[in-house]
Amino acid sequence: MIVFDRVSKRYPNGREALSNVTFNIHTGEMVFLTGRSGAGKSTVLKLIALLERPTRGTVIVNGKNTTTLRARHIPAFRRGIGVVFQDHKLLADRPVYDNVALPLVVAATALKEIDKRVRAALDQVGLLGKERMLPYELSVGEQQRVGIARAVISKPPLLIADEPTGNLDPDLALEVMRLFRRFQDVGVTVVVATHDVHIVREFGQREIVLEDGQVHGGVLDSLPSVVATR
Amino acid sequence: MSLGVAGTRHTQALLGSIGRLARNPFATTLTLLVIGLALALPMALGLFVRNAQAATGDFANAVDMSVYFKTNVPLAKAQQLAADARQKAGVAAVTLISADKALEEFRTYSGFGAALQALKDNPLPHVLHVSPRPDASSPAELETLRNYFTAWPEVDVVQIDSEWVMRFNAILEVLRRLLVITAALLAAGVVAVIGNTIRLEILNRRAEIEVTKLVGGSNAFVRRPFLYTGALYGLGGAVLAWLIVEATVAILGPPVGTLAQLYGSRYSLLGPTGDDIGTVLASGVLLGWLGAWISAARHLRAIEPRA
Numbered sequence: 088m089i090v091f092d093r094v095s096k097r098y099p100n101g102r103e104a105l106s107n108v109t110f111n112i113h114t115g116e117m118v119f120l121t122g123r124s125g126a127g128k129s130t131v132l133k134l135i136a137l138l139e140r141p142t143r144g145t146v147i148v149n150g151k152n153t154t155t156l157r158a159r160h161i162p163a164f165r166r167g168i169g170v171v172f173q174d175h176k177l178l179a180d181r182p183v184y185d186n187v188a189l190p191l192v193v194a195a196t197a198l199k200e201i202d203k204r205v206r207a208a209l210d211q212v213g214l215l216g217k218e219r220m221l222p223y224e225l226s227v228g229e230q231q232r233v234g235i236a237r238a239v240i241s242k243p244p245l246l247i248a249d250e251p252t253g254n255l256d257p258d259l260a261l262e263v264m265r266l267f268r269r270f271q272d273v274g275v276t277v278v279v280a281t282h283d284v285h286i287v288r289e290f291g292q293r294e295i296v297l298e299d300g301q302v303h304g305g306v307l308d309s310l311p312s313v314v315a316t317r
Numbered sequence: 318m319s320l321g322v323a324g325t326r327h328t329q330a331l332l333g334s335i336g337r338l339a340r341n342p343f344a345t346t347l348t349l350l351v352i353g354l355a356l357a358l359p360m361a362l363g364l365f366v367r368n369a370q371a372a373t374g375d376f377a378n379a380v381d382m383s384v385y386f387k388t389n390v391p392l393a394k395a396q397q398l399a400a401d402a403r404q405k406a407g408v409a410a411v412t413l414i415s416a417d418k419a420l421e422e423f424r425t426y427s428g429f430g431a432a433l434q435a436l437k438d439n440p441l442p443h444v445l446h447v448s449p450r451p452d453a454s455s456p457a458e459l460e461t462l463r464n465y466f467t468a469w470p471e472v473d474v475v476q477i478d479s480e481w482v483m484r485f486n487a488i489l490e491v492l493r494r495l496l497v498i499t500a501a502l503l504a505a506g507v508v509a510v511i512g513n514t515i516r517l518e519i520l521n522r523r524a525e526i527e528v529t530k531l532v533g534g535s536n537a538f539v540r541r542p543f544l545y546t547g548a549l550y551g552l553g554g555a556v557l558a559w560l561i562v563e564a565t566v567a568i569l570g571p572p573v574g575t576l577a578q579l580y581g582s583r584y585s586l587l588g589p590t591g592d593d594i595g596t597v598l599a600s601g602v603l604l605g606w607l608g609a610w611i612s613a614a615r616h617l618r619a620i621e622p623r624a
Binding site: 159176193198 | 528530534
């Protein structure tokens with residue numbers, strides 16, 4: 088599903104966020120991306136979602152090489168990835184319904200179908216009945232779940248999340264993680280960047296540790312295949 | 318994307334744009350006013366040119382010729398010559414104005430009525446008003462016709478009323494050019510105003526655009542509501558321009574009518590025709606769309622999602 092082959096990313100300000108990173112994530116896997124702030128977690132996610140392109144090396148997502156993908160194919164590429172942000176990036180002036188429906192609206196889905204799937208997605212995250220509320224009327228945990236509903240509504244094969252539990256108390260954090268695992272159970276590949284060691288231990292999924300822009304342990308550098316620490 | 322779904326998308330974008338404009342009535346009104354005035358000016362100027370032409374219609378189009386007989390030519394002879402003139406090729410109409418009738422008119426309209434009472438004899442000659450056929454009105458043909466009448470022994474002088482016509486048409490041509498220049502400049506102004514308004518709108522909705530692109534919205538999808546907003550601004554401004562011009566015509570109509578009557582004309586002020594209104598509305602929509610397109614092409618590309 089995701090291949091990083093000797094990937095380096097240097098930002099215009101000269102900072103090298105990733106150097107020579109190699110790893111594989113297989114379809115249907117759930118992987119934690121860990122490491123301290125600034126270790127390169129966010130950069131990895133940005134490269135996956137094609138918010139950035141690698142400086143060197145190759146990133147292949149969903150069978151598409153992100154280095155060579157043409158600009159006009161980027162929207163379709165992004166529709167195949169659900170993204171969850173720490174600050175959830177909801178539209179403050181739109182009700183929950185509109186926020187969740189957005190990925191279907193941009194994909195020109197029929198209205199009836201949108202209606203059905205918005206309800207299904209909100210049901211999945213336990214927010215059915217709050218369609219008409221505005222984001223600020225919800226709790227932080229609820230806002231995060233709206234973000235998750237939006238990420239999964241178009242049934243993308245890949246779900247990535249950047250510190251999705253960063254603003255949540257431990258109970259809510261666990262709840263959100265269980266939600267992610269339920270998506271993995273139905274075949275979605277899930278990549279979660281987090282620095283919450285507790286959560287990672289609790290779930291016991293494979294972990295890719297980043298340190299100063301490199302994959303920690305070295306073993307993944309030479310062996311870009313499945314290395315599960317399950 | 319099926320046609321129905323595409324239609325739904327466009328309807329949604331349109332309704333969304335209308336909603337956004339309605340939520341901001343003050344700013345929207347100001348923008349519409351600027352566009353309305355910019356469109357009203359060339360529309361009014363165009364109407365002015367047409368009215369000027371209509372008010373002086375006969376005078377501007379027909380190149381008439383006045384054939385003055387010598388004062389000693391009797392009326393019967395003049396009538397006979399008028400009949401001859403009607404037979405002449407290239408002549409469309411001949412009107413005989415007898416000396417008596419000419420004096421009558423002069424008395425009525427010149428304001429010298431009392432002074433004319435003092436005259437013992439009528440000093441005016443009989444006159445033929447000769448209108449050449451439109452297809453025989455070239456300067457050369459007119460000259461031939463003039464020579465033909467001048468050759469008659471009963472004729473004193475032949476006058477072609479074309480100098481005024483040429484001057485007047487030249488003035489109209491200047492006005493028409495002015496109209497084209499004004500229209501072009503103001504059209505550019507409308508594009509700039511709408512482009513700038515859309516630019517501000519794009520900056521205001523930056524977060525929304527980023528998220529939309531993030532979940533896979535194409536540039537076309539992101540651009541669409543802005544194009545509708547631009548077109549709506551243009552349409553609204555055009556409707557305003559139309560109302561401004563109609564109001565102007567309504568206000569000017571009665572005094573212009575009175576003025577025309579005082580000059581013995583039945584001319585009344587012409588309002589904009591259906592074609593005029595259609596043109597203004599279409600130009601408004603087109604310019605708005607264009608302004609929005611230029612602005613969107615320039616500014617939307619720069620907004621890319623950042624995580």
